[in-house]
Amino acid sequence: MARSSGPIGVAIVGTRFGNLHAEAVSELPERARLVAICSRREEQARYSAQQFGAELATTSFEQVLRHPGVEAVHLCVPHDLHAPMAIAAADAGKHILTEKPIAMTVEDADRMIEAADRVGVVLMVSHNQRFLQHHQRAKDLVASGTIGEVFLCRGVFQGYSPIKGWRHKVAQVGGGVLIDSGIHRIDLLRWIVGEVASVQGESGRFIHQEMEGEDTAVILLRFVTGAIGQVICSWGVKTPIRDESLVLCGTKGTIWAENSTLSLRMAVEEAPGQMGPIQDESLLAVSYPDSVKLAIAHFLECIEEHKQPVVTAVDAREAVRIAQAAYRAIQTGERVSLKGER
Numbered sequence: 589m590a591r592s593s594g595p596i597g598v599a600i601v602g603t604r605f606g607n608l609h610a611e612a613v614s615e616l617p618e619r620a621r622l623v624a625i626c627s628r629r630e631e632q633a634r635y636s637a638q639q640f641g642a643e644l645a646t647t648s649f650e651q652v653l654r655h656p657g658v659e660a661v662h663l664c665v666p667h668d669l670h671a672p673m674a675i676a677a678a679d680a681g682k683h684i685l686t687e688k689p690i691a692m693t694v695e696d697a698d699r700m701i702e703a704a705d706r707v708g709v710v711l712m713v714s715h716n717q718r719f720l721q722h723h724q725r726a727k728d729l730v731a732s733g734t735i736g737e738v739f740l741c742r743g744v745f746q747g748y749s750p751i752k753g754w755r756h757k758v759a760q761v762g763g764g765v766l767i768d769s770g771i772h773r774i775d776l777l778r779w780i781v782g783e784v785a786s787v788q789g790e791s792g793r794f795i796h797q798e799m800e801g802e803d804t805a806v807i808l809l810r811f812v813t814g815a816i817g818q819v820i821c822s823w824g825v826k827t828p829i830r831d832e833s834l835v836l837c838g839t840k841g842t843i844w845a846e847n848s849t850l851s852l853r854m855a856v857e858e859a860p861g862q863m864g865p866i867q868d869e870s871l872l873a874v875s876y877p878d879s880v881k882l883a884i885a886h887f888l889e890c891i892e893e894h895k896q897p898v899v900t901a902v903d904a905r906e907a908v909r910i911a912q913a914a915y916r917a918i919q920t921g922e923r924v925s926l927k928g929e930r
């Protein structure tokens with residue numbers, strides 16, 4: 589969609605994780621102008637608007653959509669609102685950056701993609717972890733064959749999180765920890781290792797009894813390449829350090845990528861059966877909040893330059909398709925195939 593020059597008018601919807609989006613936009617005055625902050629509670633909207641210098645504080649999403657100065661909306665709201673808000677935003681001609689997961693179902697994701705394509709607006713999903721340097725380095729090392737062919741991989745998200753409000757409700761989350769936090773690991777493994785062919789899984793609610801969904805899940809992935817992978821995620825693990833890591837095992841070596849240290853370690857075979865030393869790369873230049881800010885800067889660039897985001901809405905839809913298949917596998921106790929129509 590064509591636009592006149594000057595900073596892009598942005599509205600942020602949601603004022604919790606949304607405040608990080610607002611901060612990021614306020615730090616890019618050459619490229620973006622914070623026009624509105626929208627929250628369910630008026631005092632929250634006003635507080636954030638004042639903190640980040642937005643012109644308008646409102647509780648009305650409709651007012652945001654009617655505002656001629658708003659060119660892009662960031663949806664930082666419960667998951668059940670991603671699809672209806674994104675579709676309404678596309679219909680109003682606004683570009684959309686939605687938080688992950690793109691939607692609670694593949695059908696909703698398809699409706700969002702169709703609405704954005706029809707109007708010609710950018711639809712990007714903030715899979716911000718793709719912007720962390722150690723993840724990008726892991727992707728590059730695997731793509732260049734440095735560790736050979738990946739045959740085994742693991743993505744872990746486990747720590748203790750207090751779970752409140754809408755995160756208790758399956759109808760607002762689309763499940764539990766798997767589709768909320770585990771979706772990052774699913775997306776990263778698919779990005780680095782390739783398409784997923786089938787999935788199996790187990791889940792449970794062990795610690796957060798107020799949740800309707802699972803607080804813990806383990807899923808087993810078979811990739812199209814033949815590789816085997818595992819995603820382990822839990823909000824109930826009582827540990828002072830959250831484990832958010834990826835392990836990628838190839839025919840020639842292994843990569844460990846860790847969010848706690850923002851580092852990547854690798855060891856490769858120097859001669860048959862003889863492992864070389866562990867090479868330690870500290871990639872602290874991009875912090876976790878920075879990765880969200882980089883994702884936002886990329887979104888603005890896509891609007892400015894009419895580009896397709898590096899993480900497409902179709903990628904985000906695929907992560908939800910895998911999560912949904914995992915929920916079906918957990919429910920039936922059977923392996924669910926993802927082959928066929930993508």
Ligand SMILES: NC(=O)c1ccc[n+]([C@@H]2O[C@H](COP(=O)([O-])OP(=O)(O)OC[C@H]3O[C@@H](n4cnc5c(N)ncnc54)[C@H](OP(=O)(O)O)[C@@H]3O)[C@@H](O)[C@H]2O)c1
Nearest residue numbers: 602603604605606626627628629632664665666687688689
């Ligand atoms: N990428 C990441 O690493 C990451 C991390 C955390 C969260 N997230 C994502 O960010 C999104 C929000 O999560 P959160 O942790 O910020 O949730 P949260 O702490 O519960 O906050 C939800 C926000 O949505 C607002 N809201 C709810 N209903 C609304 C409505 N009808 N209209 C306008 N605003 C509404 C709430 O407003 P009030 O405060 O005024 O009630 C609140 O500001 C989710 O998609 C989540 O998965 C991503």
